[in-house]
Amino acid sequence: MPGILVVLVVALTATACSTAGASSPSSSVGGSSIGITASTVTVGQVDTLTGPVPGLFEGAENGTLAYFDYVNSQGGVNGRKIKLDVKDDAFSGATYVTDTQQLVSSDFALVGGFSLFDDAGVPAINAAKIPDITESLSQARGTDVYNYAPDPLIVGGAALGPLMYYKEKFPSAIKHVGTLFSNVATAEVQSEAELNAMKSIGYKVGYQRITGPLESNFIPDVLKMRAAGVQMVFIVGLAVTQVADLAQQMKQENFTPQVFATSGVAYDSSYIPVAGAAANGTYTALQTPLFLGQDAATVPAVRLLDKWVKKVSPSAHIDLYALYGWSSGELFVQALQAAGKNPTRTTLISALNKITSFNASGLLAPGNPAQKKPEQCWILATVSGGKWARTAPSPKSGFVCNPGGYYYPSGFKPFTRP
Numbered sequence: 415m416p417g418i419l420v421v422l423v424v425a426l427t428a429t430a431c432s433t434a435g436a437s438s439p440s441s442s443v444g445g446s447s448i449g450i451t452a453s454t455v456t457v458g459q460v461d462t463l464t465g466p467v468p469g470l471f472e473g474a475e476n477g478t479l480a481y482f483d484y485v486n487s488q489g490g491v492n493g494r495k496i497k498l499d500v501k502d503d504a505f506s507g508a509t510y511v512t513d514t515q516q517l518v519s520s521d522f523a524l525v526g527g528f529s530l531f532d533d534a535g536v537p538a539i540n541a542a543k544i545p546d547i548t549e550s551l552s553q554a555r556g557t558d559v560y561n562y563a564p565d566p567l568i569v570g571g572a573a574l575g576p577l578m579y580y581k582e583k584f585p586s587a588i589k590h591v592g593t594l595f596s597n598v599a600t601a602e603v604q605s606e607a608e609l610n611a612m613k614s615i616g617y618k619v620g621y622q623r624i625t626g627p628l629e630s631n632f633i634p635d636v637l638k639m640r641a642a643g644v645q646m647v648f649i650v651g652l653a654v655t656q657v658a659d660l661a662q663q664m665k666q667e668n669f670t671p672q673v674f675a676t677s678g679v680a681y682d683s684s685y686i687p688v689a690g691a692a693a694n695g696t697y698t699a700l701q702t703p704l705f706l707g708q709d710a711a712t713v714p715a716v717r718l719l720d721k722w723v724k725k726v727s728p729s730a731h732i733d734l735y736a737l738y739g740w741s742s743g744e745l746f747v748q749a750l751q752a753a754g755k756n757p758t759r760t761t762l763i764s765a766l767n768k769i770t771s772f773n774a775s776g777l778l779a780p781g782n783p784a785q786k787k788p789e790q791c792w793i794l795a796t797v798s799g800g801k802w803a804r805t806a807p808s809p810k811s812g813f814v815c816n817p818g819g820y821y822y823p824s825g826f827k828p829f830t831r832p
Contacts, residue, residue: 446543446759449522455757456497457746458517459527459548460535465505471528475500476730477739478526480722485747492755496747498525507531511538518542523762526742528735545762547746549738557786557829562749562766564741565701565778566786569603570823572611572677575792576699578817579807580673581615584646587672588612592621592644594635594652594660601651608650608677611821620644627653632660636667646673654682658689665692673697681706683731686800693797701779701789703811705737708802712811715775741774745783748772767831779813786829790818 449456459478461471475498482496490496499521501513514535517524523545524535533552539560550556553569581588591612595605602624609619621642623635639647647664649657657680664674675697683706686693703709703716710717719740723730730736745766750757752765766784773780779791791813796805807814 447522447757448759449520450494450757453494454497455491455494455750456499456521457523457525458499458501458521459525460501460503460510460513460517460529460532461527462505462529462531463500463502465503467505470505471735473731473733473735474526474528474739476723476726477719477736477741478743479739480719480726480736481740481743481747483726484718484722485743491747491750492757496743503529503531505530507534510534514538518544522757522759523746524548525746526739528738543759543763545746545749545759545766547742547749547766549742559831560763562745562769562783563786564738564745564772564774564781564783566781566783566788568788568820568822568826570607570610571788571826572604572607572821573699573701573788573790573792574611574615574819574821575790575814575817576677576794577612577615577617578819579794579814580646580675580697581617582817584672587645588616589618590643590645591617591619592635592639592642592647592671593619594623594625594632594649596627596651596653596656597624598627598651604677605651607821607823608648610823612648614821625652625656630656630659631663632656633663633667636660636663636669639671640667640669645671646675647671648673649676649679652679654679654685655688658685658693661689661692661696675699680797681795681802682733686797686802691800694800696797697805698795699792700795701792701813702734702737702777703793704795704802704804705734705777706732706802709804709811713776715777718775719777737774737777741777744774745769745772776811779815784831788820790820791815792818 461474479498486495503510510531511534515538518538525547527548532550533554536554536558539546546561549563555561595601621639621644678700680696681698703713705716723736749762749765753761770782770784771780772783779789781789793808794805795802
């Protein structure tokens with residue numbers, strides 16, 4: 415999803431300005447049924463919960479646990495309740511390695527974790543041949559044979575559908591684009607991917623600058639973009655507070671390009687309160703429904719996610735990490751059900767290899783976890799009257815799949831499972 419790395423940057427840069435419901439590992443049956451008992455199945459997860467960015471990926475734990483609580487309330491899977499064994503890497507790669515080594519030796523699978531250091535877990539995962547149902551941030555983890563992401567991410571890639579729509583609706587604006595992005599590594603990677611995708615279909619970038627993660631004064635950029643004739647401001651890799659500052663400063667300087675668009679980053683509960691009236695007219699493209707609650711009436715899974723996350727933690731903030739934790743849990747449960755009454759890691763992997771279409775009951779645009787093919791459908795949302803809402807061409811529920819398409823980086827080779 416365009417924006418997953420951006421949302422990560424939001425969390426990190428915002429900080430630059432306790433685990434819930436974890437259980438102990440279950441006793442092992444041995445072999446490839448580690449973590450399975452007659453009444454339980456225990457899976458593991460490593461998140462960044464403490465350290466210099468306290469609570470950074472707490473949403474991943476809340477979302478995964480919420481989905482398992484929901485399934486357990488329905489009787490579990492084949493008579494077994496699901497337990498979640500959570501470890502905290504404390505923002506340390508070395509700790510991530512130790513945590514992963516412990517989990518693969520005691521738990522049936524890895525499900526739903528979120529960490530900046532997820533590539534460090536690959537050796538232990540491969541040695542144990544453990545199913546890894548996790549949304550990955552790193553190329554090493556995301557391309558690993560044991561990894562099954564609910565939303566496959568191609569590092570350096572980007573969805574073309576929204577860009578094609580902007581091109582059709584604002585043909586002159588896409589010839590005069592201005593952009594800013596942070597010098598945080600993940601933001602640079604995703605921004606470069608988005609810019610390459612834009613250029614591949616005829617966009618012309620007339621102004622761009624790499625900013626610091628703590629910058630808040632963009633008036634010089636606003637003046638330069640206006641002087642350069644920028645008609646479309648497209649933001650990928652800034653923190654949400656920075657996007658809000660930019661929106662306010664554009665309004666202050668009476669700079670009104672035809673389009674002010676972001677690749678997912680502005681869809682955050684803090685954007686409108688900070689940007690105020692300047693938020694109105696902001697566009698964002700997503701490959702999820704409006705999961706902050708706006709789509710709860712038309713997408714039942716949004717309402718279900720909110721209900722069960724609030725049961726896990728009444729004060730929890732529904733965010734993208736919670737959605738991915740929930741979706742990872744759902745992908746695992748779908749495979750576990752197909753693996754039969756006496757599942758092993760081998761039969762779970764076999765079941766995962768057959769899941770070639772997955773949308774988390776509508777929380778994600780359809781993707782292909784088995785073959786690591788990314789989503790190509792999307793929605794467009796805008797701020798109007800101080801509220802986020804779907805806008806044309808988005809349907810009332812579901813996604814736009816035409817135009818679709820995907821930009822792959824130079825040298826990309828499609829994933830094939832052995």
